[in-house]
Amino acid sequence: MRTAERRAGLGQPAGALDSLFALTTQPKDVAMLQIEVESPLRAAELEAALRRQGFRPGFPPHVAPMARAVDQSAARRMKCPGCGCRMRGSKAFHKPGGYKLLAICDCGCGEEV
Ligand SMILES: [Zn+2]
Ligand SMILES: [Zn+2]
Secondary structure (H helix, E strand, O other), X not given: OHHHHHHHHHOOOHHHHHXXXXXXXXXXXXXXXXXXXXXXXXXXXXXXXXXXOOOEEOOOOOOOHHHHHHHHHHXXXXXXXXXXXXXXXXXXXXXXXXXXXXXXEOOXXXXXX
């Protein structure tokens, strides 16, 4: 199976690969521009949205301390997509059967981990 796939790939004319490359790279550049122009999501807005969905602050009991620490350090390693600065901290939310962690940057932007 694998050899057959590789042969098919080698058999493809270079022109077809070039146009495929153009198709996959161009929309990505446009998307990146749009993200920079878009105003970053505010942590308070995200929190309000979670509360509307029934989430309450805090970790749910089923998430063990080790898992909490892992998620919190993952949040701190994230960079804010809005302003590019490091995430300062995180805030956990839960509801029955649900768990979310918000990473929050110094400027007050937020993103779900
Ligand atoms: Zn930010
Ligand atoms: Zn920031």
